Amino acid sequence: MKQTDVCIVGAGPGGIATALKLSELGISCVLLEKDSFPRDKICGDAISGKTTTLLNRLDPQIQERFKKIQTTYTKIWGIRFVAPNLKNVDIPFFTEYNPQNDPAPGYVCRRTDFDNFLAEEAKRSRKVDFLENYDVQEINPLPKGGYEVKSGGDLPVIHTRLLIVANGAQSKFSRKQAGIQKDLKHYAGGVRAYYQNVSGWHPHQFIEIHYIQDVLPGYLWIFPLPNGHANVGLGMRSDKIAANKLNLRKILDEVMHTHPIFKERFAKAERIGPVRGFGLPLGSKTYPISGQDFMLVGDAAHLVDPMSGEGIGNAIYSGFIAAEQARDCLLANDFSAQFMRNYDIRIKRVLGDEMKVSYNLQRFLTKPFVPNFLANLILKKPQIIQVLSRMYTDLELRRKVVLPGFWLKVLLNRYDFNADDTKKQA
Numbered sequence: 280m281k282q283t284d285v286c287i288v289g290a291g292p293g294g295i296a297t298a299l300k301l302s303e304l305g306i307s308c309v310l311l312e313k314d315s316f317p318r319d320k321i322c323g324d325a326i327s328g329k330t331t332t333l334l335n336r337l338d339p340q341i342q343e344r345f346k347k348i349q350t351t352y353t354k355i356w357g358i359r360f361v362a363p364n365l366k367n368v369d370i371p372f373f374t375e376y377n378p379q380n381d382p383a384p385g386y387v388c389r390r391t392d393f394d395n396f397l398a399e400e401a402k403r404s405r406k407v408d409f410l411e412n413y414d415v416q417e418i419n420p421l422p423k424g425g426y427e428v429k430s431g432g433d434l435p436v437i438h439t440r441l442l443i444v445a446n447g448a449q450s451k452f453s454r455k456q457a458g459i460q461k462d463l464k465h466y467a468g469g470v471r472a473y474y475q476n477v478s479g480w481h482p483h484q485f486i487e488i489h490y491i492q493d494v495l496p497g498y499l500w501i502f503p504l505p506n507g508h509a510n511v512g513l514g515m516r517s518d519k520i521a522a523n524k525l526n527l528r529k530i531l532d533e534v535m536h537t538h539p540i541f542k543e544r545f546a547k548a549e550r551i552g553p554v555r556g557f558g559l560p561l562g563s564k565t566y567p568i569s570g571q572d573f574m575l576v577g578d579a580a581h582l583v584d585p586m587s588g589e590g591i592g593n594a595i596y597s598g599f600i601a602a603e604q605a606r607d608c609l610l611a612n613d614f615s616a617q618f619m620r621n622y623d624i625r626i627k628r629v630l631g632d633e634m635k636v637s638y639n640l641q642r643f644l645t646k647p648f649v650p651n652f653l654a655n656l657i658l659k660k661p662q663i664i665q666v667l668s669r670m671y672t673d674l675e676l677r678r679k680v681v682l683p684g685f686w687l688k689v690l691l692n693r694y695d696f697n698a699d700d701t702k703k704q705a
């Protein structure tokens with residue numbers, strides 16, 4: 280039996296970020312993971328600037344160590360959006376393109392490699408008691424507070440004062456004990472496969488988001504990996520999948536063979552391994568994510584961005600906040616549901632606005648005429664690309680961009696690009 284103050288279930292980005300932040304705060308924890316690293320996770324493998332910024336905030340040396348696995352990742356300098364009318368809009372990230380620079384604004388790195396890198400970071404810390412191959416089977420409240428966590432066999436039973444649940448989209452604890460019910464309007468399904476020999480990339484290897492009539496609200500992605508490999512997949516809101524009885528694997532396969540762009544670009548491509556699918560619990564609906572003696576982190580807390588499908592950054596962010604809340608609980612010796620609510624409040628404060636804007640953007644792009652209209656307009660007024668390239672890091676601007684008034688002003692030549700520049704310089 281092991282006794283601990285904090286036990287984390289799940290060693291994805293959320294669980295590991297929690298463990299690393301606890302270490303920094305001088306707090307020991309037990310970290311349990313059902314698999315052993317390296318292990319795969321179904322994902323688009325896009326690592327955003329949010330993720331690198333947060334890891335850098337924790338310890339700038341992490342970025343230095345990340346460079347040591349640079350053969351496993353592609354640096355990303357922008358996004359190519361392709362509208363249903365097949366028009367391309369290339370939006371570079373605000374940082375100027377320089378392939379030598381590291382950190383880059385974003386990366387594509389197979390989760391097998393990225394999560395293994397994070398797991399190695401956790402293994403560096405003497406404060407983290409990291410048990411791999413520990414498949415949590417039972418979590419029971421203890422009569423005097425805290426939880427008992429069990430796997431079975433010879434594995435130790437864990438008694439913990441505080442439980443942090445970071446075991447991803449299929450978390451049983453999240454559904455059965457924390458009471459989060461899946462709402463298909465706020466959930467998405469995604470499938471992905473790896474390919475080699477894909478042609479027709481942007482010269483700076485931008486990641487690609489393709490809006491296709493059959494996959495709205497949602498999109499198809501092609502993300503470049505080293506050695507001419509690509510992560511290709513599509514994701515869509517689950518209520519639409521259910522209502523139209525869609526089979527995402529079949530749609531992906533059909534698109535590859537029939538879509539005018541993909542037919543050509545994938546003519547010589549080969550799929551490596553199967554098409555695999557998994558859920559994305561979207562953050563467009565707010566749920567209670569803590570209670571007496573526990574907190575939920577990352578996908579277990581439904582924190583995936585409802586527009587982009589990005590969840591790694593938010594899993595890490597929530598892990599940091601959970602670690603700080605754990606410190607506060609230990610200091611105050613208060614693990615009550617009421618005190619734990621501070622965690623929900625902080626998550627709402629840092630992610631709530633962003634989720635709202637992303638949800639509006641997701642709904643804004645539901646009908647095919649919207650991306651078509653926007654692509655046509657942007658291509659006619661290239662000045663707007665400058666504005667949009669700041670959108671990734673500027674929430675205020677994203678908020679503005681979802682308002683029809685913004686596009687009307689651009690359309691009528693009433694949008695003052697210079698005023699925007701002045702604000703940017705100020």
Ligand SMILES: Cc1cc2nc3c(=O)[nH]c(=O)nc-3n(C[C@H](O)[C@H](O)[C@H](O)COP(=O)(O)OP(=O)(O)OC[C@H]3O[C@@H](n4cnc5c(N)ncnc54)[C@H](O)[C@@H]3O)c2cc1C
Binds near residue numbers: 313556
């Ligand atoms: C198709 C698809 C594409 C996506 N693309 C992107 C993308 O490009 N960029 C991005 O940022 N996000 C993307 N996401 C979302 C992203 O994958 C998740 O948001 C992110 O992995 C959440 O991290 P997490 O730590 O909360 O959960 P996870 O990464 O799921 O980690 C949970 C961990 O818990 C472990 N676990 C589960 N059950 C148990 C148990 N019983 N006992 C012990 N351990 C357990 C698992 O093995 C795993 O290691 C995508 C998701 C999907 C499905």
